[in-house]
Amino acid sequence: MIQINPIIRLVNRNLTISINPGFIIWQILFPLIYIFVAGFAYTALIDSVPFGGKNLDYPAFLASGMIGFNIMNSTLISGIIIWNDRRHGMFEQIMSGPFTRTHYILSNIVTIGIIGLFSAALITAVGYPVFFDSVEFNIVTIPLIIFGSVVGAILFGSIASIISVKLRSSEGFNVIINTVFLFCAFASTAFYPVQGAPQPLATIFYLNPLSYLVDIIRAGIFGQVTDFVITEMLVLVALAAILFVIATKLLTKLDF
Amino acid sequence: MLCIETKDLRKKYASTVAVDGVDLQIESGQVFGFLGPNGAGKSTVIKLLTTLISPSNGKISVLGIDSAKHPLEIRKKIGVVLQQPSYEPTLSAEKSLEKYGMMWNIDKKTRKKRTEELLSAFGLEEIRKKKMDDLSIGQRRRVQVAREFMHDMDLLFLDEPTVGLDPAARRKLLDFLREQVKNSGLTIFYTTHVLSEAEYLCDNIAIINNGKIMAVDSPSELKNRFGHEKTIKIHISTVSEELKSKLSTIPECQIKLEPEPTVIINSTKSEIVLMNILKILNETDTKINDLSAIPTNLEEIFLKVVGDSN
Ligand SMILES: Nc1ncnc2c1ncn2[C@@H]1O[C@H](COP(=O)(O)OP(=O)(O)OP(=O)(O)O)[C@@H](O)[C@H]1O
Ligand SMILES: [Mg+2]
Numbered sequence: 001m002i003q004i005n006p007i008i009r010l011v012n013r014n015l016t017i018s019i020n021p022g023f024i025i026w027q028i029l030f031p032l033i034y035i036f037v038a039g040f041a042y043t044a045l046i047d048s049v050p051f052g053g054k055n056l057d058y059p060a061f062l063a064s065g066m067i068g069f070n071i072m073n074s075t076l077i078s079g080i081i082i083w084n085d086r087r088h089g090m091f092e093q094i095m096s097g098p099f100t101r102t103h104y105i106l107s108n109i110v111t112i113g114i115i116g117l118f119s120a121a122l123i124t125a126v127g128y129p130v131f132f133d134s135v136e137f138n139i140v141t142i143p144l145i146i147f148g149s150v151v152g153a154i155l156f157g158s159i160a161s162i163i164s165v166k167l168r169s170s171e172g173f174n175v176i177i178n179t180v181f182l183f184c185a186f187a188s189t190a191f192y193p194v195q196g197a198p199q200p201l202a203t204i205f206y207l208n209p210l211s212y213l214v215d216i217i218r219a220g221i222f223g224q225v226t227d228f229v230i231t232e233m234l235v236l237v238a239l240a241a242i243l244f245v246i247a248t249k250l251l252t253k254l255d256f
Numbered sequence: 257m258l259c260i261e262t263k264d265l266r267k268k269y270a271s272t273v274a275v276d277g278v279d280l281q282i283e284s285g286q287v288f289g290f291l292g293p294n295g296a297g298k299s300t301v302i303k304l305l306t307t308l309i310s311p312s313n314g315k316i317s318v319l320g321i322d323s324a325k326h327p328l329e330i331r332k333k334i335g336v337v338l339q340q341p342s343y344e345p346t347l348s349a350e351k352s353l354e355k356y357g358m359m360w361n362i363d364k365k366t367r368k369k370r371t372e373e374l375l376s377a378f379g380l381e382e383i384r385k386k387k388m389d390d391l392s393i394g395q396r397r398r399v400q401v402a403r404e405f406m407h408d409m410d411l412l413f414l415d416e417p418t419v420g421l422d423p424a425a426r427r428k429l430l431d432f433l434r435e436q437v438k439n440s441g442l443t444i445f446y447t448t449h450v451l452s453e454a455e456y457l458c459d460n461i462a463i464i465n466n467g468k469i470m471a472v473d474s475p476s477e478l479k480n481r482f483g484h485e486k487t488i489k490i491h492i493s494t495v496s497e498e499l500k501s502k503l504s505t506i507p508e509c510q511i512k513l514e515p516e517p518t519v520i521i522n523s524t525k526s527e528i529v530l531m532n533i534l535k536i537l538n539e540t541d542t543k544i545n546d547l548s549a550i551p552t553n554l555e556e557i558f559l560k561v562v563g564d565s566n
Contacts, residue, residue: 009359016355017344089342096306096336098360100328256308 006099010107011114017084018077018111027074027119031066032126038062038191039130049193052224054134063127064221065190067120068214071149072156072184074115076177078108079160082251083173086164092256101252108161109154109244116153120145120217136223144220147233151240152213156184158243165250184210212236257320259284259411259443260305265314267300267467274300275311276467282460284410287437287444289458291451293562297467298447299339302413305445306336319410335404339415339447342400343388349399350375350384353406360407370406377432378402379425394420401429405436413445418453430457451554463558465565475554482557486526490519491546492537499540506532516545 039059048055056064085091094104124145128135160177167173185191187201188210194202205211212232219229260282267275275297282288292298303309305318307327316323318330344352353374357367375381378398388396397420404412414433418426430453436442448454454461455475462472471478495517503509508523519537523529526549537544 005361009361013344013355013359016351017346020346084345088345089338089340090344092308092338092340093336093342094359096308096331096334096338098328098332256303 003103006103007107007110010094010099010103011110014077014081014107014111015114018081018115023077027070028122028126031070031123035059035063035066035123035127035130046193046196050195051193051218051222052226054222054224056131056134056222060127060131060134060222061193061218062191063123063130064218065188065214066127067123067145067217067221068148068152068188068210069185069190070119070123071116071152071213071217072181072210074119075112075153075156075160076181077115077160078112078157079164079173079177081108081111082161083164083167086168086254087170091254095256105248105251109157112153112157113150116149117146120149124221131221134222136221138223140225141220141223144225145217148213148216148220148236151233151236152209152217154244155209155213155236155240156181158240158247161247162243162250165247165254184208188214190214209236209239212239257284258282258317259319260288260445261315261317262305263315265301265304265316266312267297267304267309268312273467275304278314278464278467278469280462280469280472282443282445284443285437285441286459287433287446287457289454289461290445290447290464291449291454291461291558292447292464296464298464299415300467301464302336302338302415302445302447306334306413307331333410335407335409335412337401337404337412337414337417339419341393341396343396345389346387348385348387349380349391349395352388352399353403356403357406362407367406374402374405377428379428394422394425397421398425398429409442411443411445415447416449417446418448418450426453433457451558455554461554463561465562468565470561470565478554478557479552482560486521486523486552487550488521488526488530489546489548489550490521490533490537490544491548492517492519493543493545496540496542499536499542502536502540503533506536509533 039062043058046058048057049061051061082091085094095101159180163177163180164173167176187204188208189205190210194205197205212235215229215232216236219225258281260280262278262280265275265278266273278301290298290301304311305316307323307330310324319333321330323330344355347355350371353371354367357370362370375384378401380395380398380402383391383395388399391399397417401414401417418429421429433444434457437444446454446458458475460472460474461478463470471482473481495511495513500511503511503519506529508529509519509521512518512520519533521529521533
């Protein structure tokens, strides 16, 4: 039986140490600026984007993509927590206290889940005026958005955790994690529709889990749950499960 | 009750045997000192006892709990200050204590009270609002040790807690620890390289070298057993020829004239030698100005035990 209480206490700590002004600015301000500035600037270039049976205008397309992007970004937190805990001796300290590795891992998952959902809600609220016209929130689509946010958070949280376990130097950690996340961000359907992309790029888009996450959330927002989106959900869950198992194994094996 | 019991405890790393058959039996309610040179295996034993790592061989029982079966139950009852620093860089000193108490499920009111008490006991009031990242190494260490007292525990492991502390802070900590043991029946497992500290604080001491226990006893017993030679100095007023010739029959003593006339006894049986010499001084009518015994200190014993085992 896994106790809930120790996990809540660790989540409390995780949130206390990670939420700081810098993080919040990065989480809120950047997407906001991007949605409004880029969204409207590129409208001149991209007229409308077909999605499911709908045609979205570019700002709506971008704002919905931003939600997935923001979830991915917020999971960096989990990597940073693990990496800092190891560097500053808190991992050993926690492991010699009233906690198990399972508590530690689950608390990280819950933390990124909370931050992921929070940032999804935030961008949804902020983006709402932009995609107001085509939005279709209902009993299917809202759970779909939440599902996407949570699975996406676990997936990218696991990637960040794996990188943080594997790398000891601060430069290495920052370089690798930024490269991976930047690649995921731009080679995805978050900012740019796959329909307009040349073939090789379109293939790369779909080697990238962020595209799946973004598609699922977009499908949720605009009520366009196609067969393809269902396939994407399965792929996302499978991928998240595999990466989560790897991350857990690595964390469990971490030596002191 | 035995607080810590190990049987044939071993820990092998790829190329080293860090702990090599350690048997410990430690009673509750004392400060147990664990001494040994660098790389002797002290920290490894602490990591084993605190269930951070598992042994290659042997049995560990802490507070009557089998560490292989119920490690979490042990961890709930112990406090640990490891050798390496541990801190939350973004939190203030005060918040670090507070959050640590929260992690240990201490209620809010108690947390507040203990935070204040500990900030004062460890002289941290002036830096309470400072971020851990901005503290000096010694200040950070103090917070790390103080933090452990936010929660209740039956057994506390301290791996070189005084490294980096100034003499006043060091003494304050030692007195604080003594007080805790006296008042709450806490047991402390303590390692240090400062032997005067161990002498001041510890009820019993184990000396470990190359992963093996070389000796376990109270500081005074260790001195009796290993304090090979005791030195006694007798300051006298004058040295007569008669005294010189009589003393020359006793090989364990020597006469020094500078800076003042002194008879120095250096012997494993210095008390007996002393009696004989006092007799001679009496016979020769030599006046004694002062008499002093130089106690064997733990450092000499440490060097001897470790030297012998190498
Ligand atoms: N993770 C590890 N991998 C390999 N060898 C290790 C590991 N940890 C410790 N050792 C080895 O085990 C031996 C004991 O180390 P330990 O840290 O217990 O010494 P110590 O008595 O605490 O020394 P110090 O006084 O320097 O702190 C050393 O030879 C060390 O190199
Ligand atoms: Mg050590």
